[in-house]
Amino acid sequence: MSTNIRITPPELLVPSHHDNYVDTGILSLLDKLAWRRPLILKGPKGSGKTLALEQWAALQGIPMVRQDCSEDIGNSDLIGSFGIEGDEVYYGLGSVTTAIETANSEGGCLLVLEEVNSLEPKAQKMLNALCDYRQMLSVAKIGKVFKVKPGHRIWVVGTMNPNYSGTYALNEDFRSRWGFVEVGYMREDKEKQLLMNEFSSPATSTERILIDSLYSLAMLTRTGQIGDYALSTRDLVHFVQDYEALGAAKALRVLEGKYEQESVKDFRTQCMTLFKVNLDQVELIQHG
Numbered sequence: 133m134s135t136n137i138r139i140t141p142p143e144l145l146v147p148s149h150h151d152n153y154v155d156t157g158i159l160s161l162l163d164k165l166a167w168r169r170p171l172i173l174k175g176p177k178g179s180g181k182t183l184a185l186e187q188w189a190a191l192q193g194i195p196m197v198r199q200d201c202s203e204d205i206g207n208s209d210l211i212g213s214f215g216i217e218g219d220e221v222y223y224g225l226g227s228v229t230t231a232i233e234t235a236n237s238e239g240g241c242l243l244v245l246e247e248v249n250s251l252e253p254k255a256q257k258m259l260n261a262l263c264d265y266r267q268m269l270s271v272a273k274i275g276k277v278f279k280v281k282p283g284h285r286i287w288v289v290g291t292m293n294p295n296y297s298g299t300y301a302l303n304e305d306f307r308s309r310w311g312f313v314e315v316g317y318m319r320e321d322k323e324k325q326l327l328m329n330e331f332s333s334p335a336t337s338t339e340r341i342l343i344d345s346l347y348s349l350a351m352l353t354r355t356g357q358i359g360d361y362a363l364s365t366r367d368l369v370h371f372v373q374d375y376e377a378l379g380a381a382k383a384l385r386v387l388e389g390k391y392e393q394e395s396v397k398d399f400r401t402q403c404m405t406l407f408k409v410n411l412d413q414v415e416l417i418q419h420g
Contacts, residue, residue, distance in 0.1 A: 178364020
């Protein structure tokens, strides 16, 4: 008896285009490397790796399947698992099998493995057949081999933050199947433009100065002069959003929450220098 297989409808997998997206050159690189061997975008957190992949898929109009990886990820997440609904027993596809079946039905699919170096070694090995010429995955539980059809395409792209806690070294056989591209933070002009685009209305001269100071603060953290946490582009975007909701001083207090102990003192000193804000006198919650 055949197994009832459930899959996410392909039309729900095509990402939406972000009007404020600022390309740093990643999209043109993806165009040149697309549909060849698997690729890993390697760089610091919040540097726009996943967002670039979403934008590329949106511009191509192709489905994108995304899997957040961790050491707890197992076969059910990647391959699938059985489920029961009423009297019906079904097999729900995992991210990898969904991507293969979507590629077969739609002609192509992008599979993104977030923080791929968080996968345990045995999970890495399980993906080897997908990441080479075979482009297949065998699922013994349902007696089915998921394989990309001739003329159809799947592109596996991973992202990774090197040397972060909770990660594993990539197996040599796994690593040999991938190309690697270093992705750093944006150039200053690009990052500032992205932040300007985040304001709900055109930035005022005061807000332009605010962005200059914010960028200077970020650079101090990225060069290790404040604590051990580097403010990412994502963090700066969140600051602009908090600024519009709370004002500059309270938005800085929210940002300060990423630091602890002595680093807080250094952060506050730089905020006084750059923004002329004394965070010792700023409270996020007004107690009665």
